[in-house]
Amino acid sequence: MRVTFKLYAMLADHLPDEARRTNALDLEVPPGRTVGQVIDEFNLPPKLVHLVLVNGNYIQPGDRAGRALAEGDVLAIWPPIAGG
Amino acid sequence: MAWAKKILRVNLSKGTCASEPLNMEWAQQYLGQRGLATKYLVAETDPKVDPLSPDNKLIMTTGPLTGTMASTGGRYSVVTKGPLTGAIACSNSGGYFGAELKMAGWDMIIFEGKSPKPVYLWLENDKAELRDASHLWGTTTWHTEETIKAAHQDPQIRIASIGRAGENGVLYACVVNDLHRAAGRSGVGAVMGSKNLKAVAVRGTVGVGNVRDFKAFLQATTAAKKVLADNAVTGQGLPKFGTQVLMNVINEVGALPTRNANDVQFEGARKISAEAMHEKRPTDGKANLITNAACFGCTIACGRVSQVDKTHWSVVNNPKYWGATGGLEYENAWSLGAANGVDDLEALTVANMICNEDGMDPITFGATVGAVMEMYQMGVLKKEQIGIESPFGSAQALLEMAHMTAEGRGFGKELALGSARLTKKYGHPELSMTVKGQEFPAYDPRGIQGMGLTYATSNRGACHLRSYTVASEILGVPVKTDPLATDGKPDLVKAFQDATAAFDSSGTCIFTTFAWTLGDLAPQLDAACEGGWTLERLAEVGERIWNMERQYNLAAGLTAKDDDLPKRLKTEPAKTGPAKGMVSGIDKMIPEYYKVRGWTTEGVPTKDTMKRLGL
Numbered sequence A: 001m002r003v004t005f006k007l008y009a010m011l012a013d014h015l016p017d018e019a020r021r022t023n024a025l026d027l028e029v030p031p032g033r034t035v036g037q038v039i040d041e042f043n044l045p046p047k048l049v050h051l052v053l054v055n056g057n058y059i060q061p062g063d064r065a066g067r068a069l070a071e072g073d074v075l076a077i078w079p080p081i082a083g084g
Numbered sequence B: 001m002a003w004a005k006k007i008l009r010v011n012l013s014k015g016t017c018a019s020e021p022l023n024m025e026w027a028q029q030y031l032g033q034r035g036l037a038t039k040y041l042v043a044e045t046d047p048k049v050d051p052l053s054p055d056n057k058l059i060m061t062t063g064p065l066t067g068t069m070a071s072t073g074g075r076y077s078v079v080t081k082g083p084l085t086g087a088i089a090c091s092n093s094g095g096y097f098g099a100e101l102k103m104a105g106w107d108m109i110i111f112e113g114k115s116p117k118p119v120y121l122w123l124e125n126d127k128a129e130l131r132d133a134s135h136l137w138g139t140t141t142w143h144t145e146e147t148i149k150a151a152h153q154d155p156q157i158r159i160a161s162i163g164r165a166g167e168n169g170v171l172y173a174c175v176v177n178d179l180h181r182a183a184g185r186s187g188v189g190a191v192m193g194s195k196n197l198k199a200v201a202v203r204g205t206v207g208v209g210n211v212r213d214f215k216a217f218l219q220a221t222t223a224a225k226k227v228l229a230d231n232a233v234t235g236q237g238l239p240k241f242g243t244q245v246l247m248n249v250i251n252e253v254g255a256l257p258t259r260n261a262n263d264v265q266f267e268g269a270r271k272i273s274a275e276a277m278h279e280k281r282p283t284d285g286k287a288n289l290i291t292n293a294a295c296f297g298c299t300i301a302c303g304r305v306s307q308v309d310k311t312h313w314s315v316v317n318n319p320k321y322w323g324a325t326g327g328l329e330y331e332n333a334w335s336l337g338a339a340n341g342v343d344d345l346e347a348l349t350v351a352n353m354i355c356n357e358d359g360m361d362p363i364t365f366g367a368t369v370g371a372v373m374e375m376y377q378m379g380v381l382k383k384e385q386i387g388i389e390s391p392f393g394s395a396q397a398l399l400e401m402a403h404m405t406a407e408g409r410g411f412g413k414e415l416a417l418g419s420a421r422l423t424k425k426y427g428h429p430e431l432s433m434t435v436k437g438q439e440f441p442a443y444d445p446r447g448i449q450g451m452g453l454t455y456a457t458s459n460r461g462a463c464h465l466r467s468y469t470v471a472s473e474i475l476g477v478p479v480k481t482d483p484l485a486t487d488g489k490p491d492l493v494k495a496f497q498d499a500t501a502a503f504d505s506s507g508t509c510i511f512t513t514f515a516w517t518l519g520d521l522a523p524q525l526d527a528a529c530e531g532g533w534t535l536e537r538l539a540e541v542g543e544r545i546w547n548m549e550r551q552y553n554l555a556a557g558l559t560a561k562d563d564d565l566p567k568r569l570k571t572e573p574a575k576t577g578p579a580k581g582m583v584s585g586i587d588k589m590i591p592e593y594y595k596v597r598g599w600t601t602e603g604v605p606t607k608d609t610m611k612r613l614g615l
């Protein structure tokens, strides 16, 4: 199944070059792939995995390992950031 | 104590400048800056005063930590009655001006009356005099700064001034200091202009003395700086990406008000985000962002320094915009961009420059353009009236409107009114995205419910900086709450409002609160000032300030009816994103908020509340 994977701010360094200008990557993953597994696959430094959203909804740290993605989901991740 | 204990009172009608002692009793109750200056305004003016009449007063004020070695200790505020809102106005700015004022030996300047001709105030430590500013009238803030520095042959002078917007009575004119920093909201610059006061120029070499316990102060400020440095947000996120990093976040959570809040997600968000500012442009191979920058004494340095592409159509024939300049912050990128559907990063940077150059609040200006574009799309306003085709998404229209408003020509005179008055004039008040006449900023209350309550109850009209619940609802600081829930938000908003009022009265920047709590601020204040400053005392001072501002607004004629959101946010559901199908739950939150505040069902602080707070 296909999902969209987005990494922002410092985490964008973990995207392949061609995806940096959009911060987004189309991923083909097996059904049942979890948020936690995608995070592990991309070797994202745990300290930088702060704000994790699936389709814009926040996923609590404790729920990430068990949260299965569905076809068409958008997984977006930010390091600790803030604004005003 | 770190107060200079001295106020400068400038009577512009008489042309006099007089020193007087700071009321130290009030300083114990209201701390400084926002709280203390508001106390002076309340004590000295009629809340029903016409904001643009000589009877209104304009106060420039510092906090006890302004000018000290506390991190971000460079803040000052401009306090007055706001012409955009008819409510209390208190606009906070960074840069270097506030610290210079304090180092010249002054806590506060109170301007009263109206000068018969344009003047600027020249302050050199103790020496204060009004000087002729006829040659500066009709010029920009940039020109004013340069001319005053050259005239005094001192590049280290710090200046706060108004541009042509403030002179022309643009109701959301701001006071700009250090070229790119502004006391931005509610039209404090229009009040300054109404007094024929063009600028305040300061050179201070006295320094900040009176620190109560210097050793303890050194320890407390050092420890607090370490907290900022060790925190991932204030130590890394803000310096590298600035506030603009929020553009993609808020778009993703479906709370980015787009095209005058018709939508909550903007397809062009990525193109005007922090990530885009870091990228090399295909045209000239350079990035929009050059570097970050810090205000006085700040160890966070969230400021943006940008340079536009010289070949961009908006500046190709205008070299004055080619240099390094204050870059886009999240609020400005949103108001000039997403709010109008414009996704041209270079054009937005230029529009932001015009706002700095001529002293206009980009939030209200941009949101007003959004309302105009909607009226244009509906056929209510025509090209002949505006002077240019103005569909959503037109960067040309945005820039032309910025120029005409700054210069006070053509349709710019109507844009100068802000969206509440403008939409009413053309028969569509429902298209104004305002509370108490002031445009709401970059968070849609349908997708972040706490911000709806924040806007509705903000004492200075819609504003995000009175209780930034985004920190909790989206970013998880100090704890994560659900942005789509209304339960618990009245308590959350009250806690944020009270803490923010204390920070705004201290001389430090509210962005420290991504890492600091009042518990980090208290030891710094306590070492600097007499009074036994604890976390609890600061929370109480914050609550006292909030209620004092509320009382001022009620006396000015505002009522509970003014604690409301634009109809669109209550009746037109979000079309996309996590909040799809939702409207703001403001009507549910308000009664609970009044209860939490200790106010009547009419939103009036009860006698018990007033007594408890010593008001």
Ligand code: SF4
Pocket (backbone or CB within 6 Å): B072, B094, B095, B293, B294, B295, B296, B298, B299, B300, B301, B302, B303, B509, B510, B511, B512
């Ligand atoms: S955090 Fe940003 S706005 Fe605040 S004082 Fe520092 S540079 Fe200025």
